[in-house]
Amino acid sequence: MRTFSAKKRRTVSGLLMVLPLLLLYGTVVVYPLLNMVYTSFFSWSGIAGVELQFAGLSNYIKFWTAPETRTAFLNIGILALTGLFATLPISFFLATVINRRFFGLRIVKTMYFLPVVINRMAICLMFTFLLLPGAGPIPSILEKLGLAEHLNLLGNVNTAMWTVAFVNMWSNVGFQMILFSSGMASIPEELYEAAALDGVTPWQRLRYITLPQLRPTLSIVIIFILTGTFKVFDFVIGLTGGGPAYATEVPITLLYKQAFTYGKFGYANAISVMMVLLCLLIALLVNHIFAEHELPGRRKHLP
Numbered sequence: 001m002r003t004f005s006a007k008k009r010r011t012v013s014g015l016l017m018v019l020p021l022l023l024l025y026g027t028v029v030v031y032p033l034l035n036m037v038y039t040s041f042f043s044w045s046g047i048a049g050v051e052l053q054f055a056g057l058s059n060y061i062k063f064w065t066a067p068e069t070r071t072a073f074l075n076i077g078i079l080a081l082t083g084l085f086a087t088l089p090i091s092f093f094l095a096t097v098i099n100r101r102f103f104g105l106r107i108v109k110t111m112y113f114l115p116v117v118i119n120r121m122a123i124c125l126m127f128t129f130l131l132l133p134g135a136g137p138i139p140s141i142l143e144k145l146g147l148a149e150h151l152n153l154l155g156n157v158n159t160a161m162w163t164v165a166f167v168n169m170w171s172n173v174g175f176q177m178i179l180f181s182s183g184m185a186s187i188p189e190e191l192y193e194a195a196a197l198d199g200v201t202p203w204q205r206l207r208y209i210t211l212p213q214l215r216p217t218l219s220i221v222i223i224f225i226l227t228g229t230f231k232v233f234d235f236v237i238g239l240t241g242g243g244p245a246y247a248t249e250v251p252i253t254l255l256y257k258q259a260f261t262y263g264k265f266g267y268a269n270a271i272s273v274m275m276v277l278l279c280l281l282i283a284l285l286v287n288h289i290f291a292e293h294e295l296p297g298r299r300k301h302l303p
Contacts (some may be wrong), residue, residue: 001150013029024216027285033276035276036269036273037269037273039052039269040060040266040269040270040272040273041054041269041270042266043054043264043266044266044274047263052266055266056122059266060270060274062190067251068254071246071247072249072251072254075161075250076230076250077253078161078162079229079232080225080226080229081165082169083169083226084222084225084226087169087172087173088176088221088222090173091175091176092176092177092180095178095179095180095181098112098177098181099181112173112176113177113178115170116171116172116174119236120234120238121234121238122181122204123167123171123238127163128154128238130152130237131154133151133152133155134150138151138153139151139152154239155244155248157244157245160240161247162246163239163241164232168235172228175224176221179220179224181277182217183214183217184214187209187210187214191209192205192209216290217289219286219290223282223283223286226282226286227279227282229248230251230252230275230278232252233250233253233256236250236253237253242257251274251275252275255271255272255275256268256269258271
């Protein structure tokens with residue numbers, strides 16, 4: 001009985017210690033999430049005391065049939081493409097650079113990581129000045145070289161979203177670089193020493209040692225890149241405001257405008273629910289793909 005009562009006391013004391021954290025998590029995460037899902041089925045202006053009008057699935061149907069939704073997801077595709085085919089390889093290359101010891105290593109690390117810690121609206125102001133038509137350094141240099149005339153990258157429907165994607169890539173490379181660098185630092189040095197004794201080439205070392213050992217890190221980086229495309233709000237608002245002609249709208253800017261410009265919080269919450277579900281689906285899909293690729297390698301070591 002004494003043993004049972006001691007175990008019971010430890011269990012109760014453990015629950016009491018965790019209870020404040022659970023209450024805090026429920027208040028700031030669980031309740032807002034459930035409330036968001038609930039109100040997404042209603043037409044609501046967001047004003048306290050105003051009666052909610054049940055709308056069923058009309059908010060979701062409206063979102064998927066709206067013409068601006070197609071543009072928003074095309075822009076998400078542009079952000080994802082630049083992330084996977086530009087941010088990922090560049091950050092991987094930079095990680096291989098900073099993992100070597102050389103004079104000025106700390107300066108190089110700081111220089112490449114600096115865009116991550118700079119305020120994003122400050123980055124928007126900087127690139128707005130750099131790309132200012134007729135007066136910015138980049139358009140002026142290109143015009144003097146005869147490569148472009150009257151260049152307006154942020155004001156052109158065909159180039160605005162690609163420019164926003166470039167700025168997003170530039171600001172995120174440093175963060176992905178640190179993730180890859182941490183993954184590379186965890187690879188046992190003995191593997192490389194054994195490979196050197198066997199006379200493997202740098203390409204073979206990359207293919208058969210570095211990349212397989214970085215598989216968990218690579219999956220995390222891909223998840224960050226793909227889910228991060230749904231959070232590119234500040235660069236769109238700061239650089240283009242969603243223009244020109246709604247060419248740079250993304251789901252989160254549609255959400256913001258529906259809620260705080262038009263007062264349609266029910267519709268905005270429906271967009272929020274769809275974004276959460278899509279991000280969750282992406283994370284599950286990437287983890288499933290990488291888990292499937294790990295299985296054959298594990299089976300080879302089974303007796």
